[in-house]
Amino acid sequence: MELVRQARAHVARLDLNAEQVAVLDAQAHTARALWNLLHEYFTFRQGRFATLKDCDAAIRTARHEIDWLAQLPAQAAQAVLRTYRQAWANFLNPGHPAKRPTFKGRLRSRLAVDVPQARDLQIKRVNRRWGAINLPKVGRVRFRWTKDLPGLTGGGPAGRITGARLVKDACGWQVVFRTQTLVAPPPTAHPGHTVGIDRGVTVALALSDGTMREHGPWLTPGEKEHLRRLEKTSARRRAARPKKTRPSGREERTYHQIARLRAKAKRRAVDWQHQTTTELATAFAVIKVENLSITNMVGSAKGTIKNPGRNVAQKAGLNRSISGEAWGRTVTLLEYKSADRGGRVVKVPAPGTSQMCHRCGHRDADSRDKTVFACTDPACGWVGHADTNAAINIKNAVGTPVSGRGDLGVPRSVKRQPPRVA
Structure with a gap:
């Protein structure tokens, strides 16, 4: 084979050690500055884009004229150029979700070399x-x-x-x-069965076969209490600091401690997601999930001054819970792991899956009460877990097979390179 x-x-x-960390931090900030210089050189040349040859020559010249650019290794500088050009190619490709490349801020961008x-x-x-x-x-x-x-x-x-x-x-x-x-190439067909998965907050993943995949809190009670105290401390120091002034060293250290605790929680969440999605991709041939617009779901409920929102605090708590579950990352992991094993992921329409009875098809919003689903049709009367009922509806629905980047069967446009100088 x-x-x-x-x-x-x-x-x-x-x-x-501390010295090596300082060297890498300097290299990463230099790479970010080089990106910004490339973006200015590439886009602000009298209305025409620069070619790859022009950008490469500009980098070589700048490394000789600007002392601090030499902190970044030459190969890493060339990698910045390739990444920048690829960002433009992704943006100009109609089938790619990438946004237009822009400047990278010092505090908003991730350090990388x-x-x-x-x-x-x-x-x-x-x-x-x-x-x-x-x-x-x-x-x-x-x-x-x-x-x-x-x-x-x-x-x-x-x-x-x-x-x-x-x-x-x-x-x-x-x-x-x-x-x-x-x-070895993936088999032509996965030997497993079809399953529907309902993603939730109370229950992380509910399967149509009646089983569930749950996890505990990402932080221990002690870590949660430590995070709560740090957040109170940061809020108190931020309120006491005059507006439009830089944070003190102690306030910055508090922010770093908060970030480390949140990063630890994210690592544990990603580890659980990897283990769970590997198990599901190995066991099932077709995995059906809802086609959710998560960005719209976690939108703010504040409203406007004329039309203020309702239950803003409750909606904010729900948004944090949804973001903590990282539903989109779960589907992304399932997509490539299922493809490796000869399976596939199918996205089905989301409306009605949690309000419709899977047994008789009767749809009523009053049928669901938190985690209990009780069909209001007198001829049916099915009672069970609401998430399991939704998962069965997802399994029975007809959807669109997807790969890691979108619908299968839809021809992707050929990537277009940025326009060259005339």
């Missing part, structure tokens, strides 16, 4: 828990070894490392390895 190449990413935590060539990394396993890599202008650093990387260990998967990207979040710097493995 002929093997196919599969591109994936593997995230590992870096073990850095590319290491495009794998040979520069010189990856080696040190012991059972740690590996070591070379980072340009940083030196030899250790990273947390949590799984075998392709092409590096005898028991690991066949393939290779094609590059890496260094990313910083609230918990510190991480390395994202770009891996390419050789795997």
